[in-house]
Amino acid sequence: xxxxxxxxxxxxxxxxxxxxxxxxxxxxxxxxxxxxxxxxxxxxxxxxxxxxxxxxxxxxxxxxxxxxxxxxxxxxxxxxxxxxxxxxxxxxxxxxxxxxxxxxxxxxxxxxxxxxxxxxxxxxxxxxxxxxxxxxxxxxxxxxxxxxxxxxxxxxxxxxxxxxxxxxxxxxxxxxxxxxxxxxxxxxxxxxxxxxxxxxxxxxxxxxxxxxxxxxxxxxxxxxxxxxxxxxxxxxxxxxxxxxxxxxxxxxxxxxxxxxxxxxxxxxxxxxxxxxxxxxxxxxxxxxxxxxxxxxxxxxxxxxxxxxxxxxxxxxxxxxxxxxxxxxxxxxxxxxxxxxxxxxxxxxxxxxxxxxxxxxxxxxxxxxxxxxxxxxxxxxxxxxxxxxxxxxxxxxxxxxxxxxxxxxxxxxxxxxxxxxxxxxxxxxxxxxxxxxxxxxxxxxxxxxxxxxxxxxxxxxxxxxxxxxxxxxxxxxxxxxxxxxxxxxxxxxxxxxxxxxxxxxxxxxxxxxxxxxxxxxxxxxxxxxxxxxxxxxxxxxxxxxxxxxxxxxxxxxxxxxxxxxxxxxxxxxxxxxxxxxxxxxxxxxxxxxxxxxxxxxxxxxxxxxxxxxxxxxxxxxxxxxxxxxxxxxxxxxxxxxxxxxxxxxxxxxxxxxxxxxxxxxxxxxxx
Amino acid sequence: xxxxxxxxxxxxxxxxxxxxxxxxxxxxxxxxxxxxxxxxxxxxxxxxxxxxxxxxxxxxxxxxxxxxxxxxxxxxxxxxxxxxxxxxxxxxxxxxxxxxxxxxxxxxxxxxxxxxxxxxxxxxxxxxxxxxxxxxxxxxxxxxxxxxxxxxxxxxxxxxxxxxxxxxxxxxxxxxxxxxxxxxxxxxxxxxxxxxxxxxx
Numbered sequence: 001x002x003x004x005x006x007x008x009x010x011x012x013x014x015x016x017x018x019x020x021x022x023x024x025x026x027x028x029x030x031x032x033x034x035x036x037x038x039x040x041x042x043x044x045x046x047x048x049x050x051x052x053x054x055x056x057x058x059x060x061x062x063x064x065x066x067x068x069x070x071x072x073x074x075x076x077x078x079x080x081x082x083x084x085x086x087x088x089x090x091x092x093x094x095x096x097x098x099x100x101x102x103x104x105x106x107x108x109x110x111x112x113x114x115x116x117x118x119x120x121x122x123x124x125x126x127x128x129x130x131x132x133x134x135x136x137x138x139x140x141x142x143x144x145x146x147x148x149x150x151x152x153x154x155x156x157x158x159x160x161x162x163x164x165x166x167x168x169x170x171x172x173x174x175x176x177x178x179x180x181x182x183x184x185x186x187x188x189x190x191x192x193x194x195x196x197x198x199x200x201x202x203x204x205x206x207x208x209x210x211x212x213x214x215x216x217x218x219x220x221x222x223x224x225x226x227x228x229x230x231x232x233x234x235x236x237x238x239x240x241x242x243x244x245x246x247x248x249x250x251x252x253x254x255x256x257x258x259x260x261x262x263x264x265x266x267x268x269x270x271x272x273x274x275x276x277x278x279x280x281x282x283x284x285x286x287x288x289x290x291x292x293x294x295x296x297x298x299x300x301x302x303x304x305x306x307x308x309x310x311x312x313x314x315x316x317x318x319x320x321x322x323x324x325x326x327x328x329x330x331x332x333x334x335x336x337x338x339x340x341x342x343x344x345x346x347x348x349x350x351x352x353x354x355x356x357x358x359x360x361x362x363x364x365x366x367x368x369x370x371x372x373x374x375x376x377x378x379x380x381x382x383x384x385x386x387x388x389x390x391x392x393x394x395x396x397x398x399x400x401x402x403x404x405x406x407x408x409x410x411x412x413x414x415x416x417x418x419x420x421x422x423x424x425x426x427x428x429x430x431x432x433x434x435x436x437x438x439x440x441x442x443x444x445x446x447x448x449x450x451x452x453x454x455x456x457x458x459x460x461x462x463x464x465x466x467x468x469x470x471x472x473x474x475x476x477x478x479x480x481x482x483x484x485x486x487x488x489x490x491x492x493x494x495x496x497x498x499x500x501x502x503x504x505x506x507x508x509x510x511x512x513x514x515x516x517x518x519x520x521x522x523x524x525x526x527x528x529x530x531x532x533x534x535x536x537x538x539x540x541x542x543x544x545x546x547x548x549x550x551x552x553x554x555x556x557x558x559x560x561x562x563x564x565x566x567x568x569x570x571x572x573x574x575x576x577x578x579x580x581x582x583x584x585x586x587x588x589x590x591x592x593x594x595x596x597x598x599x600x601x602x603x604x605x606x607x608x609x610x611x612x613x614x615x616x617x618x619x620x621x622x623x624x625x626x627x628x629x630x631x632x633x634x635x636x637x638x639x640x641x642x643x644x645x646x647x648x649x650x651x652x653x654x655x656x657x658x659x660x661x662x663x664x665x666x667x668x669x670x
Numbered sequence: 671x672x673x674x675x676x677x678x679x680x681x682x683x684x685x686x687x688x689x690x691x692x693x694x695x696x697x698x699x700x701x702x703x704x705x706x707x708x709x710x711x712x713x714x715x716x717x718x719x720x721x722x723x724x725x726x727x728x729x730x731x732x733x734x735x736x737x738x739x740x741x742x743x744x745x746x747x748x749x750x751x752x753x754x755x756x757x758x759x760x761x762x763x764x765x766x767x768x769x770x771x772x773x774x775x776x777x778x779x780x781x782x783x784x785x786x787x788x789x790x791x792x793x794x795x796x797x798x799x800x801x802x803x804x805x806x807x808x809x810x811x812x813x814x815x816x817x818x819x820x821x822x823x824x825x826x827x828x829x830x831x832x833x834x835x836x837x838x839x840x841x842x843x844x845x846x847x848x849x850x851x852x853x854x855x856x857x858x859x860x861x862x863x864x865x866x867x868x869x870x871x
Contacts, residue, residue, distance in 0.1 A: 166742035168749040169674070179741040180727070 002068040007075055019061035019072055020048055028074045031083065031112045033090075033197045034149035035062035038253060039158055045090070045149050047112065049082040050074050058082045080116075087117040093128045094198070095144045102140075103199030105212040109147065130175055135165075136183030137655040138190055138262060140207050146176055146200035152192040159255065160186040161385045161404030176200070183659055186404070187378040187640060190261040194244065194254075205265055205652045206242045210234075218563040219246055221550060222260045223312045223543050224644065226475035227357070227379045228552030229256050233264070233544060233563035240264045240544055240564050250358045251552070257378035258656070259640065259647055266650030267542055270526045273568025276537040283537070288569065291536055292583040298519045298535065299501060299584070305331035306499030308338070309488060310506035310524065311477035311644045314548025314560065315607060317573040318479065318486050319600040320590060321505055324577040327588040335496045336483035338510035341443055342451040343473070343484055349616035350455060351484050353380075353472040353553040355438045356613060363387045363470075365395075365434035367427075368407070369417070369454065371442025371474045372400035375638040377553070380440075380474070395427055398444065398633035414450060414631045417457040421464065421626075437462070437470045444636045446473070453631075456624040463623060475553040477644070482551035485604060504530055505573070506540070508645045523576060525566075526645045539570035542646065546572045547593060549607070556613050557606070674749070674804075675793060677726070677757035684728035690716050694736075707737045710747050714754055723763055723821075724755040752806060757793065760801035762840045764788065765819040768805045771812035779830040780816050781805065787837045801840070813857040814850055827852035 001012050004019070006026035013022045018041070023030050033045035043063035050061045053071035058078060073079065091113060098104045130143035150167060153176065157163040162185050164178050178184060193203050215234035222229040222243070229252035232244045243264045245256040275291035276283040286294070307325050309318050318336070325331045344350035355363070360383040373381040385405045388394060394407035397416050410416055410427055420428045431437055439462065445454045462468045475481055483489070490496060497512065503521045504512075508528035514520060522534035525542035545566045549559045566572070571579075574590050581588035590596040601608035641653040641660075686694060697712045710733065717729040725748055734744045748754045755763075766784060768777045784803040789796045792804045811817045814826030818833065825836055827850045836846060854860060 163740040164742055166746045168746055170750045173674075177742075179745050 101199040108197035140204040223478035266646040270649035272539040302500040304499040305329035306496035307334035309336040342448040368396040370445030541566035762801040764803035769808035772816040775815040777816035
């Protein structure tokens with residue numbers, strides 16, 4: 001490994017790294033705009049100039065490979081002068097509109113101009129002006145501010161896989177744009193806002209909303225899909241203003257999907273802030289006491305009780321919900337499935353994403369079985385893209401549509417799995433030779449009639465080549481894996497729906513066929529279709545307004561934190577359960593959230609180990625005998641921007657949806 | 671260069687002629703299968719030749735589809751290089767060199783003539799829609815500065831009168847002989863030869 005001296009400090013860095021990385025290893029901060037750890041090297045901003053011995057000119061450290069014995073200096077007059085010069089050139093055409101710029105306060109250019117700039121401008125001519133570009137409903141552009149670092153161009157090509165942003169014209173006339181100013185066709189497009197080191201690309205929904213120093217920042221996790229991306233929620237008062245990614249190399253690196261980033265305005269709209277009682281077919285506002293008494297009256301003479309847990313419900317709430325049913329209603333009918341789907345809970349291995357997200361990068365053979373990663377779990381799709389770039393082959397059973405990487409559809413019948421097993425088709429050879437095969441099963445093929453068959457076929461297939469680790473289930477909602485661990489999958493789902501009393505815990509994705517005499521309680525944060533058919537509505541805190549924990553699809557338990565507080569009379573879910581129990585004369589009660597969590601962890605030890613993946617008990621895994629079966633795969637259509645109740649309440653998501661439905665500009669209009 | 675712009679009125683479709691399709695086949699043969707996108711420049715050139723010396727957006731889309739790259743990639747190339755025209759140019763397309771040697775020798779006057787006799791704004795067709803002009807960077811004929819390029823030919827050693835005569839001439843459909851307009855041959859010295867005068871030196 002080469003040894004480099006940086007400002008007299010000797011550091012040893014891996015061969016192939018750059019001088020900039022060596023400087024960082026030595027603890028020296030190098031200013032930069034175009035360089036980004038996760039993108040290719042462009043070397044066009046020149047801000048990272050350092051002095052290198054035996055070189056007559058300063059060198060761009062981000063693009064200079066390290067060599068043994070290099071002597072680098074980062075604090076000489078030459079470096080200072082070079083930085084001042086580069087900064088002066090960058091600022092020549094940069095408008096002085098920091099006071100009205102959304103990036104102000106968290107702007108790389110602002111900070112670096114302050115730290116490394118000359119302090120005043122000598123330029124007296126007109127600045128160039130560039131027209132605003134349209135980049136869809138999510139990204140606001142101020143192209144005057146652009147310094148042409150091309151991070152956004154490289155991101156869209158390398159990470160998002162949609163080469164739609166580019167630099168047109170040349171020299172002074174260079175402009176960043178999309179072809180004919182079309183919307184970017186990617187579910188990751190919002191990340192260019194974080195990448196932009198200036199205020200050229202900013203968030204459209206967040207524009208002029210707040211200043212970064214006014215915001216209350218909470219590191220938490222995302223529940224829009226089952227990936228469990230690490231995020232930071234910024235709130236001002238009650239309102240969650242924006243969501244930003246926080247770095248977790250095991251999960252989301254530093255990207256998040258557009259839904260994660262922009263659905264947060266759904267937390268402000270459509271909220272239930274007071275209890276409602278339905279009288280003569282009309283909802284009337286009520287106090288908590290009235291609502292609880294109303295529930296009590298209606299629970300008399302009811303025999304069966306069913307509970308349905310929604311997509312965004314945390315572990316603690318689900319656990320308390322189950323206990324409420326057991327201790328107070330004396331019922332075991334609590335489920336979380338809002339569609340026809342069946343998981344195998346005999347072993348945690350059977351419903352986890354066992355490859356783990358970070359290991360997808362190393363895969364050399366990926367088979368999607370009825371899965372559409374782009375829309376079901378965007379972050380996983382970006383990982384697959386990464387694998388594809390290093391030579392991985394992707395095949396799919398069932399056609400999921402464009403995934404932004406090349407893949408081959410090898411049929412749309414689950415019998416293809418048998419063909420693979422018995423080497424009837426050419427792909428089975430590839431599978432057998434693969435070092436790290438990954439098979440991803442989507443929820444579309446876990447329908448109760450074929451679920452068992454698909455799981456056993458895939459496991460037999462992988463067992464055959466001794467690569468059982470490649471067995472993956474791609475969950476779609478944040479509460480799935482946790483609910484399965486808590487044992488919320490009942491034997492007969494219909495019994496839950498048909499119960500005399502149906503208690504919906506933020507469950508709004510299923511169409512309930514309400515029976516006569518059925519009493520429906522809807523407890524949730526947002527009003528939706530199912531709150532309309534309910535007899536009583538109880539307001540509760542949304543996921544961002546309470547502490548909790550979620551299990552992501554890998555089986556990783558992560559804690560989410562309170563970033564805001566519930567509106568109006570809304571309460572945390574477990575407090576509502578306490579009230580219902582008390583009103584019914586039961587002594588079922590959780591004193592505090594912590595005691596609830598403690599009890600849950602006592603019962604389910606694994607749920608107390610955070611941020612780690614617990615290995616499944618593969619040795620005792622029983623693979624069911626494999627039966628040949630013919631069944632056509634239909635991949636469920638996913639309305640990406642409307643998958644859960646928060647997203648459905650979000651104006652931004654609604655706008656995204658309507659933009660997607662408009663035909664794209666073709667360039668041949670007028 | 672600031673004269674470059676993308677035409678507002680675009681044809682709704684573009685297709686290569688059979689003859690050009692054959693040419694494209696020949697061009698593509700020069701590149702390995704996985705490096706076909708490198709053929710973007712010759713293809714743009716063929717499109718420009720076919721379409722009266724300018725490239726419509728429909729052609730850019732057609733070429734991206736042919737090469738399997740995204741539209742923006744071809745668009746970037748087409749907007750970067752000054753010799754690709756993205757808006758209609760005249761039948762007589764005058765490119766006036768205004769780089770230093772030509773500027774010192776009086777290209778400013780040639781520009782004035784173009785403004786007066788072709789169109790006020792560069793990159794825009796004149797009223798008769800038969801000619802347009804733009805300023806360009808060095809065309810490599812500095813010895814005979816100032817000069818203009820009209821379509822594929824160079825006209826050198828100009829001054830205001832000579833430039834005016836050329837423009838008036840092509841409006842009537844005639845162009846003078848290509849090369850120097852001062853009567854000298856090629857780039858020989860303007861006051862006749864000064865070296866290599868003796869035969870047996």
